[in-house]
Amino acid sequence: MSRPEPLTRGRLRTPRAAAVAGILFSGLLALAFVLFLSAVPRDSLEHGVWLITGLDRIVLAINLIPFAGVAFLWFIGVVRDRLAEAEDRLFATVFLGSGLLFLAMMFVATAVFGAIVLVHAAHPEALRDSSAYAL
Numbered sequence: 001m002s003r004p005e006p007l008t009r010g011r012l013r014t015p016r017a018a019a020v021a022g023i024l025f026s027g028l029l030a031l032a033f034v035l036f037l038s039a040v041p042r043d044s045l046e047h048g049v050w051l052i053t054g055l056d057r058i059v060l061a062i063n064l065i066p067f068a069g070v071a072f073l074w075f076i077g078v079v080r081d082r083l084a085e086a087e088d089r090l091f092a093t094v095f096l097g098s099g100l101l102f103l104a105m106m107f108v109a110t111a112v113f114g115a116i117v118l119v120h121a122a123h124p125e126a127l128r129d130s131s132a133y134a135l
Contacts, residue, residue: 018078021071028068029106035061036113051120051127058117065110069103 039054039061050058076099080092120127 018075018082021075021078025068025071025075028064028071032061032064032068035064051117051124055117055120058113062110062114062117065106069107072099072103 035057039057040050076096080087080096083092116127
């Protein structure tokens with residue numbers, strides 16, 4: 001009697017998946033950062049003009065960040081699967097923890113930008129004078 005073929009593979013075997021995920025993550029994150037940097041002025045005394053002139057770039061960058069995050073998680077998963085038993089437990093824990101912390105901080109920063117955009121859309125005059133905007 002022959003063994004039944006499993007429905008799923010036990011491990012991801014292709015290093016191309018990690019390469020594609022890593023390149024996709026870096027491309028999306030670089031594009032989002034370029035959009036953020038091109039829309040937000042370096043002069044902190046400029047009060048909210050970037051919310052009017054660069055709003056479309058900010059919204060596009062905010063919408064790209066979740067896709068970059070998913071590509072980063074896929075990259076971490078494939079790399080950890082490739083290393084498997086050869087990976088040191090301490091290294092594996094630090095690698096996973098630092099990757100998840102980076103991703104969480106990236107999502108929080110994106111949420112702050114998103115909150116500023118949403119408040120500006122609802123009450124444009126109230127945002128410029130608030131202490132949250134100054135922060």
